[in-house]
Amino acid sequence: MSVKVSEEQIAIWNAELRQKSPLEITHWAIARAKESGAKAIISTNFRPYEAVVLHLATQAQADIPVLWVDHGYNRPATYKHAEELKNLLGLNLKAYLPKITTAHRDAVDGPIPTPKEEEKLKKFSTLMKLEPFQRGMKELSPTIWITALRKVQNPNRAELDIVSADANFGSLKISPVFYFSDTEMEDYLAEHKLPNEWDYFDPAKADEKRECGLHAGWGKSAIGNG
Secondary structure (H helix, E strand, C coil): CCCCCCHHHHHHHHHHHCCCCHHHHHHHHHHHHHHCCCCEEEEECCCCCHHHHHHHHHHHCCCCEEEEECCCCCCHHHHHHHHHHHHHHCCEEEEECCCCCHHHHHHHHCCCCCCCCHHHHHHHHHHHHHHHHHHHHHHHCCCEEECCCCCCCCHHHHCCCCEEECCCCCCEEECCCCCCCHHHHHHHHHHCCCCCCCCCCCCCCCCCCCCCCCCCCHHHHHHHHC
């Protein structure tokens, strides 16, 4: 489902929501979806601090679909963290897997590409992360996509805002904790007694300053060719 909203309207919403709490923003996002007769979803990869936005989303709507691409390369601690949060928050988890196993991919293409192998890394991202994510978005068909994006994460994300139009998947992207610092995230975890997970590694990024394609412009063309 493709959502079309003017840049002017998005700017108005961002100005209004800048004064709201993350929970108020989350309620607003879900209300927007209901107004359009569709639904909201939240995506996660169970990286550090993801428990914050998952808690916010389930406080606003207990059964909100949680889209997770399990590319198969997560570390054991991340899988254990995912199970813990699933049980703790009662997550309505919708897991999407690549069409190829990790063993098959490794046998054909070799080890996970390094940050210096940009084209190979984009191919890896498309195959193991973008394609299953696109499949999930098509099946769930949300008008509102709630994310854990934050301004401090990398330069590309600093150019976004609480509300942004997503060109890759056609949804309105809402980031309730966009302006939260690491300290504020840690305080939220402590206040609500939520677990965190520091052993996370995303092979589709290879480093924290790189985008895997979900929130970057090159992702759309990569998915189209995938």
